[in-house]
Amino acid sequence: MTRTGAKAAIAWLASVAPNPAACRAEWERDPRGVALLPAGRLWDVLIVPGELGHPTLDVLTRLVSRPGPVLAGFGEARMGYFVPPGTAARWVGTGIRGVGRGAWIVVPRPGATVDGARWIVPPDGSGALTDATLLELALHEAAAAMRGGPGGVR
Template identity: 60%
Template sequence: MESTGLHWLAQAAPDPEAFREQWERTGLGLMLLPAGRRWDVLSVPGRLGHPALEVLAAGLSGPVLTDFGDEHVSFLVPVGTAARWVGTGVRCMGEGTWIVLPHPERSSRGVRWLVPPDGSGRLSDPALLELALHEAAAALSDW
């Protein structure tokens, strides 16, 4: 079976098959999934995250989402990144935390994918993300 973004995200659930079936059956746009199992999440202010994503736009980003009002941009990164990340204003979500995620194949209001998961398992590289965040911060300070 071809891997889709939905199947890939569901692998983070305690019971992936039941989770995927519930998500499809209920038609819910948003669901809670645990971070720290298949990926961690780094969330940055939107004014920094959007320009950082533009720096990474050459296919160097894994899944990325934004919240209500684009106040935060969140990057899915490899497991363990949240525990090692040091940065002001960066919210790190790893083992023991949960995150609200939108369905990858449906549009939703509020929380939505900027770069939806494609099922490949690609995540944002923390080193490249750090460089993109520095570049975005430098551009902001030039204002």
Template identity: 55%
Template sequence: MASGNPHDAALTWLASAASDPDRCRQDWARAGAALLLLPAGQQWDLLSVPDGLGLPALGLLTRLPGGGPALAGGGQVGFLVPVGTAARWFGTGVKVAGPGLWVALPHPARRRHGLRWLVPPDGSGRLVDPALLEMALHDAAARRHTAG
């Protein structure tokens, strides 16, 4: 990690969820900005919502402390949240990934179309606060309802 690349810490943190973090980092280095499958429920859970709710919620979260990594692709916005959140989360249209499930994640430097980071991880382990995410999703849903 001596390269000084700003994405090294994020890459190391994401790879720490893998059973072999060193191999994971090597695979990502060989593949460039490709996607890798990582297990949820190790370092984080993933909550995904339709982008019509997720993007406005993310807009609010980025203005508050308690925001964290978020990615988008396939009409969904996914939020990395603390382990255990997926088991306790209920909501229409919400997809969850926790222990026993695998998710495809892009390289932290990936900024292309397709699955991409909207807020890349910074390597600190910071995650989206579930209470703030719930509040932001309710706010987005209320605004969507009053606008329609």
């Protein structure tokens, strides 16, 4: 990520913080810092188990040149896909947790790995998100491939 891209990503993420200027200043002061940010304003997050999340990202990158931001956490045991606001309230999927309005997530500074949390696909500052319909299709294809079903042989 370029320095300009990192600044744009920081500004975009911090814009949802209760005090955006303080959030940006904290990340500038401590590049290994994290912020607790509210979901549901600019984005929701769908949290997928890592064993499904990684193959899903492989499928997504075949469908689009660059998916929206994706976080990995807890030793990559979970992945968080940033999707349009409101997605979490409508999402129905076994084993996938939606984080939307009224919930908060811990976000590392773009370009940093903090306590095992890191950006697999960092935000670029443009506000681009993963399309929920494409994510659902990618999840189905990845799950089928893991089972050795249509779309993949194990």
